[in-house]
Amino acid sequence: MIKIEQLSKIYGQGDDQVVALEPLDQQINAGEFVSIIGPSGCGKSTLLRLIASLEDPTSGSVTLETANLKRPVGFVFQDAVLLPWKTVAENIRFPLDTTGVSRKQANEKVAELVELVGLKGFEKSLPKQLSGGMRQRAAIARALADDPPILLMDEPFSAVDLLTRETLNDELSRIWQKTGKTILLVTHSVEEAAYLGSRVMVMSPRPGRLKATYDVDLAQPRGEQTKRDPKFLDLVSELRTLMREMTS
Numbered sequence: 566m567i568k569i570e571q572l573s574k575i576y577g578q579g580d581d582q583v584v585a586l587e588p589l590d591q592q593i594n595a596g597e598f599v600s601i602i603g604p605s606g607c608g609k610s611t612l613l614r615l616i617a618s619l620e621d622p623t624s625g626s627v628t629l630e631t632a633n634l635k636r637p638v639g640f641v642f643q644d645a646v647l648l649p650w651k652t653v654a655e656n657i658r659f660p661l662d663t664t665g666v667s668r669k670q671a672n673e674k675v676a677e678l679v680e681l682v683g684l685k686g687f688e689k690s691l692p693k694q695l696s697g698g699m700r701q702r703a704a705i706a707r708a709l710a711d712d713p714p715i716l717l718m719d720e721p722f723s724a725v726d727l728l729t730r731e732t733l734n735d736e737l738s739r740i741w742q743k744t745g746k747t748i749l750l751v752t753h754s755v756e757e758a759a760y761l762g763s764r765v766m767v768m769s770p771r772p773g774r775l776k777a778t779y780d781v782d783l784a785q786p787r788g789e790q791t792k793r794d795p796k797f798l799d800l801v802s803e804l805r806t807l808m809r810e811m812t813s
Contacts, residue, residue: 566715566747567593567616572625574611584772585611588625591766591775595630595714598741598748600762602755602804604812608773609751613640613717616749631714636660639708641718645700647692653703654679654688660710678706681740698729702736709744718750722757734760738787755804759797760787765804770811777807 574586586608593599601609614620616627617638631637647656654675661671679685682702692700701721708716718737722730738761741748752758758765762781769776779800783791791797 566595566597566630567591567749568628568630569593569616570626570628572612572615572627573623574608574615574620575623586615586773589773589775593747593749595747596745598750598761598763600758600765601749601751601768602753602758602765602808603768603773603776604770604808605753606771607768608771609768610719611773612768613719613749613751616715617717629715634713635664636711637713638715638717639710639713641701641704641708641716641721643720643723645692645697645704647700647703647707649692652689652691653684653695656692656703657706657710660707664711666711674710675706678709681709681743682706683736696729697725698733701725701733705737705740709740709746714747716746716748718748720751720753723753730754730757735788737761738785742786755801755808756792759783759800759804760791765800767804767807776811779804 569589569591571588573588576583603609615622617640629637657675657678658671679688682705684702722733765779767776783797
């Protein structure tokens with residue numbers, strides 16, 4: 566689904582030059598949920614932005630095997646960035662309003678997504694009337710509106726409280742299982758990375774390099790029992806140890 570070849574990113578020039586990402590080779594298969602962790606400034610968010618073509622690489626390439634779709638990637642940012650004057654339904658429908666989809670089809674899709682992310686009953690609410698977690702649910706629904714095969718998420722739950730974050734983790738896991746999307750999630754939470762991912766990529770301190778990858782051998786669907794699984798606890802412990810070693 567995503568083929569990354571010798572991908573690098575350098576900002577600035579001369580003495581002001583910053584190597585955000587050293588040449589990286591990686592392949593993300595269709596339907597994978599890949600969590601990306603690493604110290605601040607290690608190129609995690611830069612990698613997502615390069616995959617989404619929001620920035621141009623210094624060298625290398627990203628190839629998306631998505632049948633030449635007009636919009637192959639949905640992006641969920643740390644802040645929900647909803648349009649404040651539009652309702653939940655209007656925000657979710659916004660990508661569809663620019664693609665020539667009929668109003669009937671768009672409304673049917675919005676209703677489906679509202680149900681999927683658990684916002685039924687809040688379709689007419691404005692963003693200011695929603696909690697932080699509900700705004701992120703709406704942002705996820707909007708990113709899925711025109712059915713992109715790839716969903717990129719840059720620390721989408723970092724601004725919500727722990728209980729809401731755990732609930733959203735469960736919701737995201739359920740959405741992934743139901744839709745079969747290819748998801749890349751940047752997070753600073755080792756537990757979140759292990760709980761959600763089918764694979765965890767660990768990035769080194771800047772200049773960003775791929776330090777290690779871990780396949781996550783945990784049963785689906787995941788829930789509270791997952792967090793008591795010795796394999797989960799061992800993986801979290803190993804990831805924490807690696808992170809400490811890199812930052813000490």
